[in-house]
Amino acid sequence: MEFFDLIIIGSGITGLSAAKAFAETSGNKKILILNGEDRLPYKRTEITKNIEKGFSKEEFSLFEKYKDYGFWVQAKAAVIDYQHRTLSLTNKKEYTWKTLILATGATAKKVYNPKSHVIRTALDGESLLQKARGSRSAAIIGGGVLAVETAVQLRNLGLAVNIYLQKSRLLEDSFTPFMSDHLDTLLRSEKIKIEYNHTINQVDDSAQGFTIRSSSENRLFDLVTECAGSIPNTELCGKDMIRVNKGIVVDSFMQTSYKGVFAAGDCTEFLGIDVCKLWHQAEDQGLQAGKNAALFLQGKPMEEFPDRKRRMKLEVFGQYYYSQNYSSNTEYDKSIKSHKNNIYEEFHFKNNILSAITMTGNKTRAKEYEQALWKNWPITKLKETFLS
């Protein structure tokens, strides 16, 4: 059975950054990276921005950048024996490890019909484009970033698009009501229809297409895409071996409940409060998991994950939306609003310290704002720098 110092399961951005950090911290150690998809590791965020254009199999590949950090195997992990530190793949190969990083990401939820589309992988993007090319109408179920980006791409392909969401506004969790209204107006101006507070009872498929059935209407579409969230991939955790709640539970060192086994990215739940869903956050977590796995092997103290809040951005029909650490469920002590020349900004404070930023239309300032939030700017500094 071949031995590795570190095995990383999953080669999304989390697995790739973990490999980089482990290699750089530990020097000449043997790393195995498992790639469970049908192509070289790629930039997942490009998928929903390029359905309309289409893309080649290796177009968004990240492989060149990361290829030297380990040995690559294109196969899925099937079973892990944590006590004996062995891993079996679906192709029956077996390996043993000193440390392990679970970077298995998440799977798109498919709730309403097994034949509807979802959008998680490049393969999903290809399959959606193929279907869209022969279609005239599409229903998108969901009201988050992926729902909006997919709706825009299908609209650009000339389809009549309806978005159905249960909530009362778009991106309700991370956008202010103003931003949701702004986005609503923009999408409607491009002839995307949006149905709020809409509970779908079922989605039936027939030779004619898909029928969305709800209490208020039954409507036929050529295709349906479900963008109703994702579920962390936790099935390799074994029964009672590794603690799982919403995701694989990790501590401030990105270590799971099993010593020497780390997890990061979309498969995890950080300190029991947060499931990762942003590219740069997954990258940050992967870097920390990789570094700590190396420190663990060296018997050195591990480093706590700083958990810098990353920005969430959405760019559609030439408009830029930005939200950083904002939650509509959080109470802020004070919010300062600014509106100039189609730029709408809100800075949200707790104890006079910048705690969250929401903004529309000011892309050039995005990086500066991100830094200001990380550096806990007080209200006075923010006013002097950005609002005077």
Ligand SMILES: Cc1cc2nc3c(=O)[nH]c(=O)nc-3n(C[C@H](O)[C@H](O)[C@H](O)COP(=O)(O)OP(=O)(O)OC[C@H]3O[C@@H](n4cnc5c(N)ncnc54)[C@H](O)[C@@H]3O)c2cc1C
């Ligand atoms: C379409 C789309 C667009 C997005 N756009 C943005 C954006 O614009 N900005 C932003 O900040 N975030 C965006 N996100 C979120 C961001 O892409 C994710 O947070 C990030 O990719 C998570 O990285 P990850 O490596 O943890 O998981 P993943 O990227 O899901 O990678 C996990 C990998 O592990 C593999 N795997 C799972 N199980 C096994 C197994 N048993 N054996 C081997 N391999 C396995 C999977 O096949 C997958 O390749 C987007 C997400 C999607 C789906």
